Amino acid sequence: xxESFEVAIVGAGPAGISAACKLADHGVTPIVFERGEFPGAxxxxxxxxxxxxxxxxxxxxxxxxxPVERNIVESRLWYLNKNGGYxxxxxxxxxxxxxxxxxxxxxRAKFDRWFAGQASRKGAIVVCGTVVTDLLRDKNGKVxxxxxxxxxxxxxADVVLLADGINSPLAAKTGFRPEPSPxxxxxxxxxxxxxxxKAIQERFNVEEQDGVTIDILGDITCGMNGVAVIYxxxxxxxxxxxxxxxxxxxxxxxxxxxxxxxxxxxxVAPLIKGGxxxxxxxxxxxxxxxxxxPELCGDGYLIAGDSAMxxxxxxxxxxxxxxxxxxxxxxxxxxxRQNKDFSKQSLNGYVxxxxxxxxxxxxxxxxxxxxxxxxxREIFTTLPEGFSFxxxxxxxxxxxxxKEKQKIIWRNLRKNHSLTDLLxxxxxxxxxx
Amino acid sequence: MAATIxxxxxxxxxxxxxxxxxxxxxxxxxxxxxREQPCLYICPANVYKLERNRISVNYEGCLECGSCRIxxxxxxxxxxxxxxxxxxxxxxx
Numbered sequence: 446x447x448e449s450f451e452v453a454i455v456g457a458g459p460a461g462i463s464a465a466c467k468l469a470d471h472g473v474t475p476i477v478f479e480r481g482e483f484p485g486a487x488x489x490x491x492x493x494x495x496x497x498x499x500x501x502x503x504x505x506x507x508x509x510x511x512p513v514e515r516n517i518v519e520s521r522l523w524y525l526n527k528n529g530g531y532x533x534x535x536x537x538x539x540x541x542x543x544x545x546x547x548x549x550x551x552x553r554a555k556f557d558r559w560f561a562g563q564a565s566r567k568g569a570i571v572v573c574g575t576v577v578t579d580l581l582r583d584k585n586g587k588v589x590x591x592x593x594x595x596x597x598x599x600x601x602a603d604v605v606l607l608a609d610g611i612n613s614p615l616a617a618k619t620g621f622r623p624e625p626s627p628x629x630x631x632x633x634x635x636x637x638x639x640x641x642x643k644a645i646q647e648r649f650n651v652e653e654q655d656g657v658t659i660d661i662l663g664d665i666t667c668g669m670n671g672v673a674v675i676y677x678x679x680x681x682x683x684x685x686x687x688x689x690x691x692x693x694x695x696x697x698x699x700x701x702x703x704x705x706x707x708x709x710x711x712x713v714a715p716l717i718k719g720g721x722x723x724x725x726x727x728x729x730x731x732x733x734x735x736x737x738x739p740e741l742c743g744d745g746y747l748i749a750g751d752s753a754m755x756x757x758x759x760x761x762x763x764x765x766x767x768x769x770x771x772x773x774x775x776x777x778x779x780x781x782r783q784n785k786d787f788s789k790q791s792l793n794g795y796v797x798x799x800x801x802x803x804x805x806x807x808x809x810x811x812x813x814x815x816x817x818x819x820x821x822r823e824i825f826t827t828l829p830e831g832f833s834f835x836x837x838x839x840x841x842x843x844x845x846x847x848k849e850k851q852k853i854i855w856r857n858l859r860k861n862h863s864l865t866d867l868l869x870x871x872x873x874x875x876x877x878x
Numbered sequence: 879m880a881a882t883i884x885x886x887x888x889x890x891x892x893x894x895x896x897x898x899x900x901x902x903x904x905x906x907x908x909x910x911x912x913r914e915q916p917c918l919y920i921c922p923a924n925v926y927k928l929e930r931n932r933i934s935v936n937y938e939g940c941l942e943c944g945s946c947r948i949x950x951x952x953x954x955x956x957x958x959x960x961x962x963x964x965x966x967x968x969x970x971x
Binding site (some may be wrong): 447480481482485486487488489490536552553554555556557573575576578594595612624625626627630632634636637678679681684690693694697698699700702703706709722723724725726727728 | 881883885886888889890893895907913916920922923924941942944945947948949955957958959961962963965966967968969970971
């Protein structure tokens with residue numbers, strides 16, 4: 446193996462591969478290190494991706510046999526209590542016809558492998574089964590390459606892109622991104638449940654190739670700040686549930702037991718009935734938001750994707766932010782290459798690109814969102830039942846006048862929440878989004 | 879019947895390394911100084927189990943999320959990725 450490359454990329458996920466594609470498009474041959482046996486072997490996400498952002502890397506991705514599971518035509522939001530819950534959904538034929546692949550589901554083992562294949566085809570070198578254990582630096586601290594766990598595994602590079610994901614012992618070791626504290630990540634577990642294609646279509650009321658996403662809040666996360674999702678794949682459902690890691694510690698709740706309770710919920714159980722679990726995984730989500738994004742570049746390196754904590758929890762955007770940040774990193778590298786200058790100053794165009802794009806604009810807009818959820822625990826503890834009581838009362842036909850029912854509902858809500866609390870909740874909610 | 883964690887891990891494909899990528903740095907800290915022992919709860923693969931006088935580390939089923947590393951109140955876990963190509967290998971992802 447040649448021991449010196451212009452660009453070394455750590456991680457063959459969406460950020461690393463997007464950068465590799467862009468670089469290869471411009472005649473640069475990057476080397477990408479992947480610790481899994483193949484790209485995607487270690488990766489997981491809830492499982493949605495966005496066509497608009499993938500198109501920026503692979504314009505004709507649908508013609509290139511991109512492993513799309515289902516095209517999402519309907520998005521549901523559930524707010525659950527123990528017995529049931531509220532459901533709000535939006536479906537539109539626009540997402541079936543005119544804006545197809547606006548949102549679609551993927552399985553990362555298949556998708557990332559396909560995506561890395563596209564980069565290889567363009568000329569990038571993807572080396573699997575290799576862990577990057579350290580970064581090489583010169584006497585001034587400028588990054589000059591990577592150290593891998595292979596024999597004689599040092600590779601020199603003019604610039605290194607760190608795209609190794611949110612769980613990055615490398616970032617912690619080198620100090621480029623401090624280790625996140627448990628408050629600033631959520632731990633999510635995922636189970637993939639196999640079902641016949643037809644059963645999925647019937648249960649979700651969709652046609653072949655179309656699908657639904659359900660994002661879920663409520664007391665399913667046992668009072669912890671967390672979320673669950675159900676996404677439809679072609680022949681399976683992705684079920685994820687997660688909560689703030691510090692909350693897991695404080696409440697002594699086991700993630701896999703929470704998953705089992707979730708599967709037993711009366712709104713969930715009928716959807717997965719008769720299904721067969723085929724895989725169980727775990728992953729972090731960045732919860733720190735805008736204020737915990739690390740320094741995004743330095744002398745000889747840039748950080749992209751999850752590794753840079755670029756995650757928009759409210760809009761479940763992560764993989765696409767990884768792709769676009771990876772592409773921005775590549776553009777910046779190409780620019781710096783013309784001047785033969787990979788200093789921090791020269792790479793700063795990367796930060797400017799992120800700031801001028803939806804990525805940092807959105808994260809800035811929602812910078813208070815996670816604090817809002819952390820502060821207003823009632824969203825996960827008492828409000829699910831309070832709101833359910835209201836719906837249950839109003840829907841029960843029992844001869845009680847509606848005005849009387851309203852009073853009962855209000856009294857019940859006020860048992861746990863003062864008027865000030867409720868106003869504060871509304872005010873903070875508005876401010877956080 | 880609810881699936882146990884063993885049932886769940888049985889679904890996965892692992893290429894198990896010969897040596898553990900997870901090490902408790904000082905076992906005494908776990909038994910004498912750590913009252914919370916959150917590793918026993920937060921680990922999604924139940925890697926850490928309380929034995930009579932120590933915490934055992936069943937690294938074979940590790941899902942490589944990193945939670946134990948940052949969740950240990952004493953930062954008493956030496957955590958690295960399994961050697962390249964080893965560890966969990968996702969089928970669907």
